[in-house]
Structures are given as structure tokens and as C-alpha cells.
Amino acid sequence: MGLVDGASGPLAREREEAERRKQVEEQAVPAVSITKAKILEEVKAKEADQKPVLSLVVVGHVDAGKSTLMGRVLHELGETSDKEIFNYQRQSEKIGKGSFAYAWTFDAMEEERERGVTIDVAIDSFETTRRRFTLIDAPGHRDFIPNMISGAAQADAAVLVVDGSNGGFEKGFEGGGQTREHAVLVRSLGVQQLIVAVNKLDTVGWSQKRFEAIRESLQPFLTQTGFNPAKVAYVPVSAMSGENLTRRTSEVLESWFEGRSLVEELDSLDVPQRALEAPLRIPVSNVFKGQSATASGLAISGRIESGIVQVGEKLAALPGDETGVVRALEVEGELVPYALAGSNVTVYLSAIEANQLSVGSVLCPPSQPVPVASSFLAQIIVFEPQYPITAGYAVELFHHSRDIPATIVALEALLDKTTGQVTRSNPRMLTKNTSARIRVQLRQAASAGRTSGIPLEPFSVNKSMGRVLFRRGGETVAAGIVLEVLQ
The missing domain is CATH 2.40.30.10 (Translation factors)
Known part of the structure; x- marks a missing residue:
């Protein structure tokens, strides 16, 4: 025979305690003390005196040297002390990974330090002469792409680190490396400003020929991905020696490179309109x-x-x-x-x-809720899926830090990539480099009393809340924008 919870039973007492706790917490919270209009006035008044803040994500193929590069930048700018770096060097040498000392500024997890790869997204901050940055160090390894997507979704600009050593760039850009996918992801998630840091160029004697070859390989690909060439900068650097991060000392590099250092490029990034x-x-x-x-x-x-x-x-x-x-x-x-x-x-x-x-x-705000949708229309660009996309195609849908199973249930139209005009209705399949309008349905059932939808808005209403990305079988197959929330 089951127990019935009466008015004074254990469940009732638990509910009363929870309600009492909730009331105490609410009493401890100060009331809203300033109007939005007053805050906007304050912000405008402070803009002239304060450095603008940008979020910066660092991406690139595993082993390109992302964490080491930005760890060295923080040290050069005085954000980490000589004593801290000395401690990291001593600790990393104990496990035979002396070259990882600067990377340990970010890679604090034991597994990250043992494996020598970034797993989670690390967040730090630093200042240049004209800007303040929230720095997001994203993982490069294929296994941790969902973590990287979460980091890139928070960024205003990106540094794409490529390995300039012999064979290093090719490994990341061609044979299944992450350079291509990371560039596609950051652009699909709304990043428009990109700095390409060609790292380890000291290993090839600061070769201008090698630097130009890498730029010539990347430029058409980045343009095709959607980056405006005027908003992409290429900088030769060495994370290990610190060359051209804040200043140049190499006479060989000085003889042919007249551009800015990495920090100077960061200092010149545009501040997006908020x-x-x-x-x-x-x-x-x-x-x-x-x-x-x-x-x-x-x-x-x-x-x-x-x-x-x-x-x-x-x-x-x-x-x-x-x-x-x-x-x-x-x-x-x-x-x-x-x-x-x-x-x-x-x-x-x-x-x-x-x-x-x-x-x-x-x-x-409760008065201005985000629509919670289980179905929506999207306009997408298809990348290079292993198999053509057809109606019924199962995907992982990524929206900010959320990933959720979904199905592309209908292919409504093929679109002209330049004009967005319909070129064919109800196509049978979508192949690589095509643009299309599709209908998406979530596959997650409701659980724990919560609805099964995902909070998103049309791109026309809120750009950052209207971007979506689709992956399948460990690869990014398409990305695009929400046109209409259906339910």
C-alpha cells in the first residue's frame, strides 16, 4: 500500500521549505534602480573615455600553436608575469612537454596538459593600446568541434592560426585538417573580421615565398567562404620566439614584410555596432x-x-x-x-x-520572450557533405551553445547564391556549394516537463539569434539563417 502525502507530510514540508527559501532569496535581491534610458545615457557618456571591448576567438587546426601563440601574447602584454611563465615551464618540463609552457596559460585541465591539446573553451581578457579583448581559446581537435562552435558563437572577430612549417599548413588545410572547417564555422556564426596568423614561419627561415604560397592558397577559399578580402589580414609570426607578436626583431622578416604585428592588427579591428x-x-x-x-x-x-x-x-x-x-x-x-x-x-x-x-x-524579459520553435524555415549554404542532402536528412542542429537532433524535412527551393532568387522549386537533392530554402523539424521529445523546442528568432529580427549550423557524421554540412519560425 502506497504512502499518501497529507497536508503535513514530508512532501508538503519540502514544498513549504522550497517556497520559504525562494521568498528569502527574493528579499535579498535589490530592486532595479536605474532606467534603461539612463543606462544608455551613461554608456554614451563613457564611450569617449573607455576602450571598446571585443570578443576574440582563436581557431585553427590542432597543433597549429593557438594556445602557445595567445599565451605568449598575454605574456608580451604583461597580462601574465615572468614568474607564472617560469612556473609553467618548470611544470611542463617535468612531464616532458617543455614547449607547452605558454599554452598552459589556457590549458588548465590535467587531460589537456597530458595530451597537449585544448579540449574546453578557455576565456581570458587583455588590453592593447586602443582595445580591450575577451579572448576565447577554442579547441582545434576534430573531437571537440562542438566546444569550438560554442566559443566561436560568442566572437566579434577571429584569429585563424595556421602552421607555416614545411608540410604543416598542408596537413591542416588539405588532408582532413580543421583549418577549412574552422574558417567556415566562424564565418557561418557571424564573424566577419579575420586575422590569419602564419605561425612557425621561423622554422623555414622566415621565407617570403612560403608566406605568399600560404596566402595564395587561403585567399580564394576564404573569399568563397564569405569573408571580404578587405577584412582579412595575414601576419607572419612565431609563437615560440615571440617574433612579430608585438614587434619585429628578425632582419630577414624586416627585409620583406612591411605590415603590422599581430597586436597592431588586433588594435585596428572595427568595433561592431551593439x-x-x-x-x-x-x-x-x-x-x-x-x-x-x-x-x-x-x-x-x-x-x-x-x-x-x-x-x-x-x-x-x-x-x-x-x-x-x-x-x-x-x-x-x-x-x-x-x-x-x-x-x-x-x-x-x-x-x-x-x-x-x-x-x-x-x-x-518575460514581456519580450524569444519564440520557442520545433520547426522553422531556413536559408542555407551547403558545404561539402559526403552525401547529397535530401528530404528526411538527419542532422545535428547547432544554435549558440545548443546542439539538438533535427531533420531537414523538406527542400523548398534552390536559390541563386548572389541574388537569393528562386531558381528551382522542390529540388530532389542539394549538392555541395548550393544555396537553398529548407524546412527543419526538431527530433527531441519533451522531457522533465519542458517543451522540446529551441529558442530562436528570424535573422531579420535578431541576427545573432537567427544563425543556425548543421553537422552530420562529424562534419559541418551546411549553415544559414532562420527565415521564419513555424511553431
């Missing part, structure tokens, strides 16, 4: 119990894609029907009263349970 007045959208990239020196409790991290968030504000977590209250906000390790579009933020929440949030959730 959608400050659009409704707030924060795709969640991590959920955790925060225990920092400044705040604690349930926390999420993510990039604010549009709008403004402030302490005391009530936010809806979609998909789902729960709301939470912002207890505290942290940007670059500091508590702030509000945070703006373009910022990578940690949001401490109360009055909501951890099981109502997950990677891929989107935080937004």
Missing part, C-alpha cells in the same frame, strides 16, 4: 554554482547578444515557463550594476532552480 536597444537575449553557455570572491549561488555564463541586463531584473529562462531574478552581475571578474550587448557576463540568479536552466537556454 544592439543595445533591442530586447535582451543571453544564450547560456554554462550553468554552475558560483563561488567566487564577489558572489555565490546559482550562476550562468554567456554573451549578451542584444539588450541590457541589470541587477534586480526578472528574467525568463526559455525553453520552459520559469523566471528568476538577477542577484548579481559579473563582467571580467568585477561586480557591475548592469551589463550590455557584446559583454561576456556571469549572471547570478535567485528564485529559480538549477534544473530549469541548461546550456542552450536563453534568458530574456
Whole structure:
């Protein structure tokens, strides 16, 4: 015979305790103290005095030297001390990986250090003369592409690191390497500014011929991928020696390269226009119990894609029907009263349970919710799938940090890649380098009382919330934009 929970039974007491805890948390949260209009005034007043902030993702084939390169840049700029680097050198030499000392600035996981590859996305910050950067060091190994997508989805600009040593570039660009896919991914996820760092060029005596050959191989491919050649810069560097990261000392390199150093190129990047007045959208990239020196409790991290968030504000977590209250906000390790579009933020929440949030959730105002869709129309560019795409084609759909099983249920039209005009209705299949309008249906069933949809918006409404990417069998097969949310 089963137990019945009465008015004073254990389940009732548990519910009362949860309700009491929720009320205490809500009382501890300060009320919203400043209007959005006042914040916008403050932001405009500060723009003249403060360096603009950009998010930068570093991508490229495994072993191209991404983590070492950016670890060295942070050291050259004084963000890491000589003592820290000396400690990393001593520790890495103990396990026979002395050349990985700078990479350990980012690769803090034991498995990363033992294997010598980046697995998770590492986030740091640094300043140049004219800019402040949130630096996202993404994994290059094929096994960790979903992590890399999550990192690239948060970026304003990218550094594509290629291996300039003999055979190194070819290994990454041709035979199944990640150089091509990473370039395609960052462009598909909205990155328009790209710096190509040709690393390890010291191993070929700073050969101008080698540098030019790499540029000539990459340029047509990057243009075809959608990068404007005027927004792509090529810089010869050596991560190990530090050459041309902040300055040039090699007479050979000086004799033929008249361009800028890597840091000078970073300093000249354009600052994107931020959608400050659009409704707030924060795709969640991590959920955790925060225990920092400044705040604690349930926390999420993510990039604010549009709008403004402030302490005391009530936010809806979609998909789902729960709301939470912002207890505290942290940007670059500091508590702030509000945070703006373009910022990578940690949001401490109360009055909501951890099981109502997950990677891929989107935080937004309850009065301006993101549509939660299980079906949508998209305009896509097909890359080079192993097999042609047909109706019923199963894929992994990526949207910000979320990946979810989906099916391309209908091929509605082939499109002209230049004009977007329909060239054929209801095609039988989609082959490489074609553009098309398709209908997509999610395959995930509802679970734990939450809806099975994914929060997204048409590209015409919110560019960053309207980008989607499709993978199958370990390769990226297509990417595009949401035209219409169907349900």
C-alpha cells in the first residue's frame, strides 16, 4: 500500500521549505534602480573615455600553436608575469612537454596538459593600446568541434592560426585538417573580421615565398567562404620566439614584410555596432554554482547578444515557463550594476532552480520572450557533405551553445547564391556549394516537463539569434539563417 502525502507530510514540508527559501532569496535581491534610458545615457557618456571591448576567438587546426601563440601574447602584454611563465615551464618540463609552457596559460585541465591539446573553451581578457579583448581559446581537435562552435558563437572577430612549417599548413588545410572547417564555422556564426596568423614561419627561415604560397592558397577559399578580402589580414609570426607578436626583431622578416604585428592588427579591428536597444537575449553557455570572491549561488555564463541586463531584473529562462531574478552581475571578474550587448557576463540568479536552466537556454524579459520553435524555415549554404542532402536528412542542429537532433524535412527551393532568387522549386537533392530554402523539424521529445523546442528568432529580427549550423557524421554540412519560425 502506497504512502499518501497529507497536508503535513514530508512532501508538503519540502514544498513549504522550497517556497520559504525562494521568498528569502527574493528579499535579498535589490530592486532595479536605474532606467534603461539612463543606462544608455551613461554608456554614451563613457564611450569617449573607455576602450571598446571585443570578443576574440582563436581557431585553427590542432597543433597549429593557438594556445602557445595567445599565451605568449598575454605574456608580451604583461597580462601574465615572468614568474607564472617560469612556473609553467618548470611544470611542463617535468612531464616532458617543455614547449607547452605558454599554452598552459589556457590549458588548465590535467587531460589537456597530458595530451597537449585544448579540449574546453578557455576565456581570458587583455588590453592593447586602443582595445580591450575577451579572448576565447577554442579547441582545434576534430573531437571537440562542438566546444569550438560554442566559443566561436560568442566572437566579434577571429584569429585563424595556421602552421607555416614545411608540410604543416598542408596537413591542416588539405588532408582532413580543421583549418577549412574552422574558417567556415566562424564565418557561418557571424564573424566577419579575420586575422590569419602564419605561425612557425621561423622554422623555414622566415621565407617570403612560403608566406605568399600560404596566402595564395587561403585567399580564394576564404573569399568563397564569405569573408571580404578587405577584412582579412595575414601576419607572419612565431609563437615560440615571440617574433612579430608585438614587434619585429628578425632582419630577414624586416627585409620583406612591411605590415603590422599581430597586436597592431588586433588594435585596428572595427568595433561592431551593439544592439543595445533591442530586447535582451543571453544564450547560456554554462550553468554552475558560483563561488567566487564577489558572489555565490546559482550562476550562468554567456554573451549578451542584444539588450541590457541589470541587477534586480526578472528574467525568463526559455525553453520552459520559469523566471528568476538577477542577484548579481559579473563582467571580467568585477561586480557591475548592469551589463550590455557584446559583454561576456556571469549572471547570478535567485528564485529559480538549477534544473530549469541548461546550456542552450536563453534568458530574456518575460514581456519580450524569444519564440520557442520545433520547426522553422531556413536559408542555407551547403558545404561539402559526403552525401547529397535530401528530404528526411538527419542532422545535428547547432544554435549558440545548443546542439539538438533535427531533420531537414523538406527542400523548398534552390536559390541563386548572389541574388537569393528562386531558381528551382522542390529540388530532389542539394549538392555541395548550393544555396537553398529548407524546412527543419526538431527530433527531441519533451522531457522533465519542458517543451522540446529551441529558442530562436528570424535573422531579420535578431541576427545573432537567427544563425543556425548543421553537422552530420562529424562534419559541418551546411549553415544559414532562420527565415521564419513555424511553431
